[in-house]
Amino acid sequence: MSIETITLGAGCFWCIENIFARIKGVTSVTSGYADGDIINPSYEQVCSGTTNHAEVVQIAFSPELLSVEQILTVFFAIHNPTTINRQGDDIGSQYRSTILFHNQVQQEIALARIAELTDEKAFDQPIVTTVKAANNFYSAESYHQDYFTNNPENKYCQLVVAKKIQKFLHEFSYLLKDENLLAQAS
Structure with a gap:
């Protein structure tokens, strides 16, 4: 089984790490920092x-079990991709909506998904999610x-x-790797 990697920013990493860890086909989820200017930054x-x-x-995920399209469907459903440098009360460029692709296919899928959501008028405001090549990922401190x-x-x-x-479980229970996770969250 092959493993691919994609890096996503959707506000505070605490908000999305646990969601993606529950999805079948995901082998690991690591909270961290990316797309910045200094080497190995701290949380502070x-x-x-x-x-x-x-x-x-x-x-990290198995494309045989989970597609990039499915990952991005969850991604766009669990955060607001129309606010620049903000998710709810979390304000600052560190909370921006971003897709950091690891190959050209991921880039094409991300751009196509944004175009599709835009054409569907899925959001009241324009999508501001950036799509860039992944670079300089640093794992966050262990307590994160x-x-x-x-x-x-x-x-x-x-x-x-x-x-x-809860929103994820309601909308995407079919993606759970373990149905016991649905019962545990209730």
């Missing part, structure tokens, strides 16, 4: 807004990995992340 540096890095998740699972009492997790997960 990225949050300062001075590094140009985006908070992202790097997703699997953050929602490890910090269920965190208010941000309860108020923001949990709502995104």
Whole structure:
């Protein structure tokens, strides 16, 4: 089985890491920083807004079990791709909507999906998601990995992340790698 990688930014990485980790065909999800100007930034540096890095998740997946189209369908459903440098109350360039492709096919699929959503008028405002070649990905600190699972009492997790997960479970339960995950989230 072959493995591909795609890197996505959709606001706070805590909000999307847990969602993509639940999808069949995904072999790993790593929260991190990408598309910035300094080597191996810290969370504090990225949050300062001075590094140009985006908070992202790097997703390793089996294209035999999960298509790039399916990944991008979930991606566009779980965040607002029409706000520049913002997702809800999270404001700053580190929260931008971005697709960092790892090959030309991913680039073509991403651009086609944005064109399709635009033609369908799927959103009230224009999509501002950037599509760029992946570069300089740095894994976030260990305490950021699997953050929602490890910090269920965190208010941000309860108020923001949990709502995104519930939306995903409602709309995409057919993509779950383990149906027990649906019961656990209820």
